[in-house]
Amino acid sequence: MYLLTFIVKRLLWLVPSVFGIIVITFVISHVIPADPVRLAAGDTATPEQVAALREELGFDRPLVVQLWYYVQNLVQGDLGESLFTGRPVVEDLLGRLPATIELTLVAMIFSIVVGIPLGVVSALRRNSLLDHVVRIVTVSGLAIASFWLGIMLQLAFAMHFDWLPLGGRFDGFPPPTVTGFLLIDTLIDGDWEGFGNAFSHLLLPALTLAFPALATIVRFTRAGVLDVIQSPYVLHERAMGFPPSVIVWKYVLRNALVATVTQIGLLFGILLAGAVVIEAVFDWPGLGYYAVNSIVMSDYNAVLGFTVWAGVIYMLVNLAVDVVLVLIDPRRSAA
Amino acid sequence: MPPLLSVAGLRVGFDTDAGRAQVLDGVNLEIGRGEVVGLVGESGCGKTTLARSILGILPRPPAVIESGRIDLDGTDLLTLPARAMNDAIRGRRITYIPQDPLGSLNPVFRVGTQIMELMKWKSPDGKARRGRWPGLFTPYPHKRRRADRARVLEALRAVQIPDPEAALRKYPHQFSGGQRQRLVIAMALLTEPRLIIADEPTTALDVTIQAQILALLRRLVKERGISVLFTTHDLGTAYELCDRIVVMYAGQEVESAPIDRFFAHPAHPYTRRLLESLPRPDGSVREIPGEIPGLVHPPGGCRFHPRCPNAGSECGEHRPPVDMPEAGHALRCYHPDPMEPPR
């Protein structure tokens, strides 16, 4: 029951936060020196045509009024039309969402599945060769520019060895859309070749995206385990003869994960941001790619829509993380 | 009949940056069947190290067991393989009541989960396993689980936890300190051990609760004939609980006597100072002059001699042999005080 109230409370907080995001982005995107209307109208438009378009789009009204209309439309799920694709921004975003989610999720799952055991083992074998290697990898993971790492991977695996595709999401016609995730849709279609195709496209961008996340997860898991292992309850469990593997993988790990899970929430923001750059490197047709293009085109409805979405997704993920934290550590529900 | 536990000539060192600290310097200790022994000494005298040596949970390194034996019912625990020690001794023959009841239950698991985990591995109905190291995926037979659960509920009632069924579903932070102490005592009793090692189990609690829990613990172990090694720096709690008291000073045992004789006729100069340092009714405390020696370069012979008013030249050269002024009263001192009650 407390969990439900907790979730509802946090969801209510979303409203002012989203409003804050809109105000910030709105203000920023309306101090544009470049004139989006002129760009949208094209080079050949007469001043009268530009003025007409300006009025049609509502750009002649004061900022506050524009903000009011925007929020009003937003409540109805309308983010306006893209100035360039001419389609509703919501439609554009929805169409590209699965690609980004697939990429981010695969990267996230990879870094969790590999990172947590690696962090535990390197904590238990502190100062061993493995631990030193892991530390070098984690330090570099947070220092390497992801666009550069992506290019280096392309250089090695796509260009030099020609093992994996350079970019894109799929060669040929994609399978019929069910979930929008190609890895799943190809399986539903029973198309194993297509699955391999999708997977080979996904591999390099997902690894690039996962690298900094992996580093963070390993680092916090390692620190958490080292911290927990000195606690009196672990001494008690050892003194009572619990099997060592049960102590480590059940009783130590869940305590150590509190720090790691908190980080996973923050990481998601980094992943989402990383996706923008990495999608550009790998021509991955997702939200990030769309955002970069919209920015280059001064398509501010699209930019605004994307930012609002990114903020909301990020906040929802962090809400989920907080719920998981309460589930892991019951003491939190009291706080 | 030989004693249940006998520690002989145990020497344990800790490697530190400054060199090796000789934390236990040839300690001898015997615990009879059903006997409750209090191990008394100031902090840093090696009580906890001795307790952990018996349990086999010393952190090695930095700890090094240099020599000695620890025999439990004729088995030398120090030569037992790690696996056998963990499967057959810890949690089965010897259990543990921790120092800090607040921190000694895992905060993120229900109490029931933790107690049933103990029973899964250590239930008196289950046998120590052979073959592969037990792990996360080792099954817990349903039938035994049900029997164990009944046993757990009974144990919780025995330590006076109200509504044991509900208690199993709660998390540690939902219990008071005294209740948590009762829970870890229940855990220590559940597996029907021969020996319980209780490492200053009540220091974190306030005095009235402390007294209740000590009385309860004494009753329960006496009913079951379990031996207890109870470490404490507080002679008062030792008096409430123990049959016999062993005094340690800087890694050496100096005197051991049954409880009545101990308080009536203490003989070792350190024991007497310890008794005199108890707070008096007027609230004053008489401190023992001098300081506890460093253990990296400890004084030779009897380690108490630099602070001892009776010390002679031989005290610094050889450790005094065991002297038995009376049956059950062992003493290691060349110049004991006259055996009369302290002021």
Add this chain to the structure above:
Amino acid sequence: MSGFARILRKIAEDRVALIGLVLIVLLVLVALFAPLLATHPEDVWEIHPELRLLPPSAEHLFGTDRMGGDIYSRILFGARLTIVIGVVAVGASLLIGVPIGLLAAFYANWFGDLLMRISDVFLAVPQVILAIAIAQTLGPSLPNVILALSLTYWPWFTRLVYAETKRLQNEVFIEATEALGASPWRLIVLHILPNISSAIIVRISLGMGFTILTAAALGFLGLGAQPPVPEWGRMVAESREFLPMAWWYALAPGLAIFLVVMGFNLLGDGLRDVLDPRLRKSPGRRAAAAVRRGS
């Protein structure tokens, strides 16, 4: 100053922090002496079409770029840019973030709440995205990138200062000073700032790494300094159309970014161990070994 000497000595004892410090000192030296160290300093603005895309050689240590510029020399001058970006952006975030954090901690009412909520909202939008939006709307240029980074990084300082100040306020000695009637300003200058400075220094070092990395990403997307300014992220972007042939073109600037960011991260971690006793390396090793062995 003895405190500073002590910190330096401790850093020297910590191998990891020392590597970080060495990398950063190298960066500063390279930036200062770029004109002397560069083999072709004129290549920062001159073009030599006849020399374009030459592989590394004794004459061109890291090869040449699409304009025939010497990549080695351009990277050296790029170091100056990197330092300016990092110092100005982190400095500005510091000037925005620290006062807001202090205000929020001292006004424990709706005003303090509001300030923290605002900083939360800034943190809710992924920084790179916000920075991209800002840098784009203001027009692609170096000052705008720095501005964008400052406008997005300050909440980190605010949160840190807020948390640390709140912690200090709960500690006895601050309460005592407050009870004695010290003015808030006196309290901040004499008691709060000195006590949170180590946490801030650590954050500055980590922030430099993060800011430089983000700036490189913006440069890569074409939002930063415009050619022929030798900005490292932009150099990586330029190299893409000449891959895989001109592999050196992409390699060198990326490595430069990596080493510098690594330097700041290592130093930040090392400083944390040295300055912050609460986070000092734990002696968990022994317990870990014991649990693993099953004893």
